[in-house]
Amino acid sequence: MTTWFHSWRAAVRIARRDAWRSKGRSFLVLAMIALPILGVSAFAVTIRSSELTTEQQLERSIGAADARFTDGHVEGEPLLQDPKGEQSAPVKEYEKTNEPWPDGPTDVTKAIPAGATVLTDARGSAKLTTTHGLLQAEVRELKAADPVARGIMVLTEGRFPEKNDEVAASTAFLKSSGLTIGSTLTARGFDREYRITGAYELPSSLKTEQVNALPGAFLAPYGSAVEKAGIPKPGVDTTYLVRKSGGFTWNDVQTVNTKGVVVQARAVILDPPADSEVPLFQREGWAPWESSAAADAVALAAIGTVVGLAMLEITLLAGPAFAVGARRSRRQLGLVGANGGARSHIRAIVLSGGLVIGVAAAVVGTVLALLLTLALRPLLEEYLGARFGGFTVRPLELLGIAGLAVLTGLLSAIVPAITASRTTVLASLTGRRGVRRSSRVLPVVGLVAFVIGAVIALYGSVVTDQFIVVAGGSALAELGVVALTPALVGLFGRSGRWLPLSPRLALRDAVRNRGRTAPAVAAVLAAVAGTVAVATYTASTDAQSRQGYHPKLPHGAVAAIVTEEGGRDAPAVREAVQRSFPVDMRADVSRISVGRQGCGTWGEGKGCGRFEVVTPPANECPLWTATPDGSDPSERFTKEQRRKLQEEDWRCQSRTGDGVYVEGNMLVADATVLKVLGITDPGAAKALAEGKIVSFSKALIDKNGAVGIRLITDDEAYEKAAQERKPLPGEIKSFPAYLVPGSPPSYGVESVLSPAAAKAAGLSTVPMGAYFTTDHLPSTEQRQKLAGEIAKLGSSVDVTLEEGYVSKYSIVLLALTVFAGLVTIGAAGIATGLAQADAEADLKTLSAVGAPPRVRRTLSGFQCGVVAAMGVVLGSAAGILPAVGLRFTEQRQELAFYQRALDEGWGGIQEPPSVPIVVPWETLAALLVAVPLGAALLAALVTRSRGALARRAAH
Known part of the structure; x- marks a missing residue:
């Protein structure tokens, strides 16, 4: 035992001396082994540090409250939920009775127990003024300075708002807007001004552009103001932070659930009930997700394969370097043999070189990983968009990773050690190479492994x-x-x-x-x-x-579509594109407007309607035609019939493909838009001039050769009739149609109607934007210029530039x-x-x-x-x-x-x-x-x- 210890200690000392004498070679091998260790260790520390404990997650989610109450949107019907409050469903299984799922609001305040402390947390959005123009940002009404909200927002500078005309802003919002503490801001269509009193960050969402106000200070008056101005009122999502003596048990949560309210309770999340005690999990398809053992095995096998191949490559690269050292030290090794050293001693000396380099690489890689991760922590947090829960170091994990470095160093030195030990003392001292024979077993093993692996x-x-x-x-x-x-x-x-x-x-x-x-x-x-x-x-x-x-437009074409507020800024957007881009041809486009002015393309807001291009029943695919009992229409056919319909029936094949989204896949425009879309058929332009509707899909044309447009003024009545399989309400305007032959690509547009024909039929239209062709693709500077001009307008504008396929x-x-x-x-x-x-x-x-x-x-x-x-x-x-x-x-x-x-x-x-x-x-x-x-x-x-x-x- 003593002899073994002393011989290895001497071998390590010799190897350490040789490594120090050959600094260049030693540094090369050390770097090869240490770099992967540095990367893996830094990755492990970063992942562990970014993982939050349950307590930290709750602090960032509900602050110091005992629970968060959320509307389940089931019209007050009793519901079931999981312990985390992430999944919920009505107690009544509507999917089995084919009844519509309740989707109305619930009065959450009625479910809050008496004597509890309540803090309102409301979220909405608004277009806020900035130094550059307008910025769509989230507005959150929460009394952030209240102890109950502690941890949800972290103040970095200044203070949280204390008055109704004050707000605080997230650091991401201040960075994007160019505003600072003390600046004032307002919203588009809103005449109130708010002064910024502080900056804060959301620890789990650092990139969120958000403004914080006191409850009732912004969203309600802003919604009323924009609604009067004809702008769609933004939706508001309101939840309640609740604190009460004793907290909320699982039984308390289930009691609140009977009133249609979902609860995220601190005590339940920290100590969840067994799955057998969760009624939601007893339903089919609602079992909690668990990682598959097979999937875990596959993942471990994949990781093991990657690590093994990486170690193999490092070993193969470092092995010749150790062989260089052994070759240069062969006289020294020969002297060891001449003085009574056995072959095991020579192997130990060469292996010790791998051990010394491996240990040094492990120490250097691990220390550098810790230092780099600590130094780069702020940058990593900004990149990941969330603050770490702490600087978490798991010694056993780092020790295991460092062990890979030592193992790699030893593996790299095995072959040189064996080779050196087989060299005779005479050959080592005289520098002779001796006779070297290749192994005959290794090629056979390699050939067998190659064949088996290929099979x-x-x-x-x-x-x-x-x-x-x-x-x-x-x-x-x-x-x-x-x-x-x-x-x-x-x-x-x-x-x-x-x-x-x-x-x-x-x-x-x-x-x-x-x-x-x-x-x-x-x-x-x-x-x-x-x-x-x-x-x-x-x-x-x-x-x-x-x-x-699938291109959205012809190559080099541009579409600028205004999607809100009745296209009020469409003319300005058209001019901005024409000033910024090398425009060759411009085609102004509009859309049919149903209801009051100021409605967006989605028909948001009270009094806003919409339209649809009617597909005649005879042209609908039988696989998708609604059935009287609401069952799946495809179940009426056998497998062979379904295959035949999709392969042979044109009605069951895709029509529109990819393209720029426009409401109803229809444009109101003159013949110029046909040129922009690359339609060269002269009959299409002629038909448009004659007041016909130009169609790219024969599925829209009825047996009389016409296309119908249904005007929907009451969306609720329309949806109800559709669910009850009754005739759909709404006036239908019919136009003679011209089908463009040859099925040319229409880039998502199924029909085009001229402005004159729309006016003659009594249809109201509003500007939607324009389609353009360009002489050449706009440069980066031109694109930035356009983005800046559109930002000043503040409208929601979809700009699409077709560059063709760009390889990633x-x-x-x-x-x-x-x-x-x-x-x-x-x-x-x-x-x-x-x-x-x-x-x-x-x-x-x-x-x-x-x-x-x-x-x-x-x-x-x-x-x-x-x-x-x-x-x-x-x-x-x-x-x-x-x-x-x-x-x-x-x-x-x-x-x-x-x-x-x-x-x-x-x-x-x-x-x-x-x-x-x-x-x-x-x-x-x-x-x-x-x-x-x-x-x-x-x-x-x-x-x-x-x-x-x-x-x-x-x-």
Whole structure:
């Protein structure tokens, strides 16, 4: 025991001394191991710190109150809820009786127990004045200074409002608005001014733009003012913070539920009842969500695979560096053997190098992670949009992560340790290499692993729908290729006969010294295989997204639609677009207005109506036609009938597609809009001039060749008639129709009516905005200019610019290529350094026989390039397998979804899914050509032409 301890202590001391003497190599390995540890540790500390305890969550939600009472919107009917107050449903199961679910308000105040302290918490929204114009923000009426509300809002500067003409503002609102404490603000259509007295933040929602006022000081008078001005009144959501002696038990919560009120009770959330005591959970489909054991196992397997492959890659990269150290210390190791040291002592010395570097990397990575997380905490909180609950450090987790660093260091040193221990004392002292034989077992194991992994991946992609099967099989196949690397390096050596002198020498040296070449090639292989797999999958996904992209407008076209207040600002918006963008053609568009002026496109507010373009009953898809008893209409058909209807019946196929949303999918405009939409049919413009309605969908045209527009003035009566399957109320205006032939893309617009025809039929219209074509795509500066002008108007405007498909993955592919290139050059550089240490005698011999000095530089460059090229070629071949397997799996899943949609009659699906497999040739070209060439040039540049003078060896 004592001998074992002392021998290892001596080995550690020797390894520590060698690491300090070779600072460059030690720092390189330490950085490779420490960087992943730093990232994982920082991630773990950040996640744990961002997790809130139940008490902290309640403090941010209900402050110091015992409960929050919320209207269940069931018209006072008794309801059931879960213990957290997140889910609720009426006691009566309306879904089983096909009765409409009650959706009316409840008087929450009647459910508050007598003697309780109550604080009103109301939320609404308003367009508030800022230094830039108007900003849509949330307005919250809560007496934030009250002790009951403590913790909901955290004051950062100034004070909370104490008077009705004062407000406090969130820091996010002050940042966006340009206002400061002491500034005044008001709202559009509201003549009252409010002074900002303080700044606060919502700990769990730092990015929320919010203003705080006293209860009744803003929302009620603002709602009355805007309603008189013809602006839709904003909705207000009111809840109540309640505090009473003894709090609220689960029985108290259930008692309050009988009055149609949902309760978020502190005591119940802290000590929830058993699921068997929750009536809501006894209903079918309302059981509490629990994590699936199978899903957890899959997640753990995925994490384990990623961690294992990362450790493998670091081990493969660091292994040659330890081999360099062992090679440079072979005389010292030989002296240990000459003085009676056993092979175990030599292995211990080399392994101790891995242990020393691993422990140092663990300490450095963990300490830096803690310091960086602590220093960057404010930035992390701002990025995540929430304050941490605290700085939470779990020592066992960090110890486990640090253990990975130590394990990685030891694994990296295992092969060099075994190799060094097998070297004879004579060979170590004289510098001779001895006879080296490659293992015959390892290639067999690698080939078996590759075949089994490929079969598993193939099975996962063709038979099952589990991504983890494909990923696991691909990982096993990649490990098999790694094990095959020494044999594959030998195969590469056979191509040397056709190469010039320097590359032939480099290739021969790489093949003769597979112990240092194979790990470097395997490291490059692992990095490139992962890069190629992700790049292939990403490029394929990008191609699928490109195929499935549906433009909202013709390329370069712009739509500016005003969605509120009766289009009052539509003329100003049209002019702003024309001033800011390179407009070529403008088409003004309007919409039909039903009811009083000032209604938005959604018909909000009292006295606001709406319209709909009627689809004749004969043109409705039988799968979607309402049934008298309210049952699912598709159930009237068999599976085969549903499939046939969707595949052959034009009525059951999607009509509008994607596009800019306009009410009723109808525009009131002249023929100019047809040109903007790319409609070149001369008959359409002629029909529009004749007072006809131009239709892009034959489903809207009845048997008389006309299109009907129903004017809905009483929305409640309309909805009631629809539910009761009665004739729908509302006057119908009929127009002769012209169907545009050829089914050209209409970008969501199903019909166009001229202003003259609308006026002749007695229809009122209001401006809605305009469609534009541009000479070229607007620049970023022009877009910002338009956004600033629209912000000054304060209206809600939807601006759509059709740029065509824009790939989201180009930067990903570039980053992957750069990453793989750096890893490749790094691994090849390590192998080259080891080769130079090994080949010093050969270089001296070349110099002695008259080789010019540049041969040393050229040979070094080719040695680096050969390693990089072998790794890139093998990695590229290995990386295609997982990507193809995953794409096949996705294809099967999407095809199954498509078949299910046809069987169940979902509709709107016309073509089978397309899941292309695209090889990213640009990325492969960069890896196969540019990276090895760059590695070779870099190695040649940093290598000295003449070696250092060496002392003549004594014999």
